Amino acid sequence: MGRLLQAGVLFASFVVLTGGFLYLRANAGHAADFHTFTSEPADLRQVTQLMHLFIHGNPAAVIQTGILLLIATPIARVLFAVVGFAIERDRLYVVVSLIVFAVLMFSFFH
């Protein structure tokens, strides 16, 4: 389980790094402005549109996909815990991990 977590983080970092290089190459000329908050464009906030941009090699979308992979790593860990407790026939903790998983899902799909 520990290995899996590390592999997830490494893979996500690799995707973010690739996106970062593309991003820097595309935005070499102009400086970014983070002083005023404008929220992100809707494309980068929804998974389906994000995938569409990702396939076209949009740098911001590649970074955002890496970030999604990173967020998925601890969520996967909770799912594996559900399976692990089920194998040990520990009903109490199957329920406990399922509650945690449900909260995580709510955060993404509310």
Next chain:
Amino acid sequence: MLFTSLVFAGSLVAGLLGALTGLGGGVVLVPLLTIVFHVDIRYAIGASLISVIATSSGAAAAYVREGFSSVRIGMFLEIATTFGAVFGAFLSGHVPTKWLAIIFGLVLLYSAWLSWQQARHPDAPYTGNNPWSDRLQMSGSYPDGRGGVCEYTVTHIPGGFATMFGAGTLSGLLGIGSGAVKVLAMDRIMRIPFKVSTTTSNFMIGVTAAASAGIYLKRGYIDPGLAFPVMLGVLGGSLLGARYLVKAKVSLLRNVFTLVILALGIEMIVNGFTGKS
């Protein structure tokens, strides 16, 4: 390009110091981004939250293998922290940014105080008896480093659970791991041995942060251009820090870091009141 490199370098140092002192990189990252780089606090919080997930998942892996962290205690308390994190993330959309800065400053002052205390008063493990500890299967043991094992039981579970909800709320509100509050709940309230509580807390942080990350993403707090140097920097710094953890003179470093946090906390509170952030 210059901005990105500077943010990367700053995040690297934050991650390194966070790992060496055990306080986590997130606490200094948000003040660094807002005070030094003049980033809007919402973008800073979003980027910081992502780096928190990266470092927690990266570092936790090593500990789970060595048998220090308790998966059951962690999972049970994650119910509280994830509910708190969702609540905190909702709050962060409604709280004015100047208040975010002030609350953040207060958390920094508290972390500084805690770190200063921890260096002086190590706690003795709890040896009493708590029936709920066994019923919830939270009692356990960990390797003591000399080939044997240390047994422990857990106490004050409702108090610990409530404090964890608070830790989750702060994490969702401010984009930090709030490891300091998690350790407080487990060390001081539930009396879990230090080695178990720090590693368990570390592995809970990623799950807690993931609970608010979905909401942050939807609200557009996570900017790819800012998040990528921050995430890679903090992750790199913390991995370096973990490697040199044994060799470094931690006590001096911790004192310096405590002073830095104290100063940043005051600065954030002042900025919050004068409306500069």
